[in-house]
Amino acid sequence: MNTSPNRLIIEAGRTERHYWKDLWRYRELFYFLAWRDILVRYKQTVIGVGWSLFRPVITMVVFTVIFGRFAKFPTEGNAPYSVMVFAAMLPWQLVASALSEISNSLLANTGMISKIYFPRLTITASSLIVGLVDFSISFVVLGLLMAWYRFIPDWRILTIPLFLLLALATAFGAGIWFAALNVRYRDVRYVVPFLVQLGLYISPVGFSSSIVPEKWRLLYSINPMVGVIDGFRWALLGGESQLNEGGFALSVLLTALILWSGLKYFRKVERTFADVI
Amino acid sequence: MNTVIQVEGLSKKYLIAHQQTDNYQTLRDAITRKSRDWCKRLAHPFRASANQPLMDLSTTEEFFALKDVSFEIKQGERVGIIGRNGAGKSTLLKILSRITEPTKGRITLDGRVASLLEVGTGFHPELTGRENIFLNGAVLGMARLEIKRKFDEIVAFSEVEKFLDTPVKRYSSGMYVRLAFAVAAHLEPEILIVDEVLAVGDAQFQKKCLGKMKEVGQEGRTVLFVSHNMGAVRNLCSRAIMLGNGTLVADAEVGTVVDQYLSSNQQTGNIGEVRWEENGAPSCEEISLRGIRVLGPGSNVYSIYNSTKPIDVEIQFLVKKPLRGMRVILSLLTSDSVVAFASTNHSIIGEQELNPGIYKTICRIPADLLNNAEYAVNVHFGIPGAKVLIQGKEYLTFTVEGAGGHGSNYSEKWPGVFAPKLTWEWVEKTC
Numbered sequence: 001m002n003t004s005p006n007r008l009i010i011e012a013g014r015t016e017r018h019y020w021k022d023l024w025r026y027r028e029l030f031y032f033l034a035w036r037d038i039l040v041r042y043k044q045t046v047i048g049v050g051w052s053l054f055r056p057v058i059t060m061v062v063f064t065v066i067f068g069r070f071a072k073f074p075t076e077g078n079a080p081y082s083v084m085v086f087a088a089m090l091p092w093q094l095v096a097s098a099l100s101e102i103s104n105s106l107l108a109n110t111g112m113i114s115k116i117y118f119p120r121l122t123i124t125a126s127s128l129i130v131g132l133v134d135f136s137i138s139f140v141v142l143g144l145l146m147a148w149y150r151f152i153p154d155w156r157i158l159t160i161p162l163f164l165l166l167a168l169a170t171a172f173g174a175g176i177w178f179a180a181l182n183v184r185y186r187d188v189r190y191v192v193p194f195l196v197q198l199g200l201y202i203s204p205v206g207f208s209s210s211i212v213p214e215k216w217r218l219l220y221s222i223n224p225m226v227g228v229i230d231g232f233r234w235a236l237l238g239g240e241s242q243l244n245e246g247g248f249a250l251s252v253l254l255t256a257l258i259l260w261s262g263l264k265y266f267r268k269v270e271r272t273f274a275d276v277i
Numbered sequence: 278m279n280t281v282i283q284v285e286g287l288s289k290k291y292l293i294a295h296q297q298t299d300n301y302q303t304l305r306d307a308i309t310r311k312s313r314d315w316c317k318r319l320a321h322p323f324r325a326s327a328n329q330p331l332m333d334l335s336t337t338e339e340f341f342a343l344k345d346v347s348f349e350i351k352q353g354e355r356v357g358i359i360g361r362n363g364a365g366k367s368t369l370l371k372i373l374s375r376i377t378e379p380t381k382g383r384i385t386l387d388g389r390v391a392s393l394l395e396v397g398t399g400f401h402p403e404l405t406g407r408e409n410i411f412l413n414g415a416v417l418g419m420a421r422l423e424i425k426r427k428f429d430e431i432v433a434f435s436e437v438e439k440f441l442d443t444p445v446k447r448y449s450s451g452m453y454v455r456l457a458f459a460v461a462a463h464l465e466p467e468i469l470i471v472d473e474v475l476a477v478g479d480a481q482f483q484k485k486c487l488g489k490m491k492e493v494g495q496e497g498r499t500v501l502f503v504s505h506n507m508g509a510v511r512n513l514c515s516r517a518i519m520l521g522n523g524t525l526v527a528d529a530e531v532g533t534v535v536d537q538y539l540s541s542n543q544q545t546g547n548i549g550e551v552r553w554e555e556n557g558a559p560s561c562e563e564i565s566l567r568g569i570r571v572l573g574p575g576s577n578v579y580s581i582y583n584s585t586k587p588i589d590v591e592i593q594f595l596v597k598k599p600l601r602g603m604r605v606i607l608s609l610l611t612s613d614s615v616v617a618f619a620s621t622n623h624s625i626i627g628e629q630e631l632n633p634g635i636y637k638t639i640c641r642i643p644a645d646l647l648n649n650a651e652y653a654v655n656v657h658f659g660i661p662g663a664k665v666l667i668q669g670k671e672y673l674t675f676t677v678e679g680a681g682g683h684g685s686n687y688s689e690k691w692p693g694v695f696a697p698k699l700t701w702e703w704v705e706k707t708c
Binding site: 008009031109111113116181186188191 | 304372384392399421467
């Protein structure tokens, strides 16, 4: 046998060796899957894009009225309460929707997984993209909101991509954990919506994390969303908005841990997906 | 010629859980089981945990879908993979196309592989035909530019031009399959792996697909083709590999292996053979049926009969009282209860007197007469003009494959209850 550039060897445990190269080779499939998800998402909905405006805006209004007006929670720095809430809605919506989408992505594509080869991470990664489209739309809404209040963010807004990356890493890390577990244990699909619902209240979305007593801040930051949301507020609200360094570092560390262990677990069980799905 | 596929000692083991009806478990069960184990360990901290396996072994069983399979395929060969359900064909294809991993063994593939285990993998019902062409192409491993280049060709092949911008959920199943196959047919891999996809679509389109696959093979590309349709395998492939219970049973020239497959399908039961003891046999005062058998080559009973060989229907019966003028009528019925033919042994029995004893009468159905179909055997006993002894009834069925007598190069089932081999002439006017 001559060796050719396309030679492929299949052996037990061998699939791992060209994993990352394959992931790159299948990038076109990644684009197409993301494109499909976006097309499908906006196709049969009456107000289409409207949904990605409607949900965060209504949530923001409710939180502002309840926490800002009735409970009289403090805002951060001199930002209007609604702007502070909306600055948190951005990453929250992104992570919540991406997490749900990714957890379901493997099961939703059962047909493809049992009939064709491709690195399974492609499907989970492309599920992130829909969330990003919604995120961009919400970002425009935030801009309008800031303009309405004549609130001008400072240079820190330039660091947004970093925090966006952190949000994506959180969603992706947790998402692939759930996606892989979902293949084997079907009740994961009940766990994720519950977690997302609970997360909205235990994460500092409707209020500033500064109302959490200082001695509890580190413990509070065990929730990686605390780091993500604090980061977004720090970057968007500028001025007096503070970042709790210790807590933030802990959140980042935990996100990294979730992502790393998620990848490890996913790759370990990925080879058996077609057998058990 | 180069070897492009080399399979060495390939095995695939599955664990079958007897307790569960599905492969997946619920998280709740897993947690309860784990915590039960844990509590046990807490309660008996000094008991060795080695004799407490993680999974209850009594509920799982090892099952080898493939056991030590080895073969080589050279460039440009068209190889059929045949075998009964559960023989390991699909598992082999799944390993070859990297969907699942082997437990043991090694495969070396030289060249770009495309596998077509299903038509329309990744099709999304909400998307239009046009969008699905691109999506499906990407799923099958085509680059975007490649799809763009072949787009018109794909559309022409699929014959759905008018509905390109309609969501495929509004397509008829025929259109859906045509579009899906059209995309797949325009893949240009060096090695093409195809599973039973030709079982879909109408006869005309199947013909087109077979033609396209043949074309692919003639371009020097290697084709692996799994099918239950022996006609298609014979037609498309030059060589065949037969699997049985996960092992390689035969690997040779296609005709030999297909014949072996058809004749290996020996089966007992009500297909091809039926027997009666003294009690419960269809009988009357004078006679009693003992058995009916449908026999292929070597006077054996098969589950599938080869239409290119004669088929004998053997009827055995007991005569209890002396009898004169009896005849046996054999009718063959198609699955939609149309009588294919009826025939009797009257002319050879005549007015002969039958003394008590066991008799056998055999009707020979010539080769190249029956179609690819299932036939039911109806047997009737009577004395013409006098009385009915045993009213005609369908006692058993048998299946025929391999008919090519209709003269087509393709071996799809042709209409009609028969596919007799007839003589054709071809006259060309030279003036």
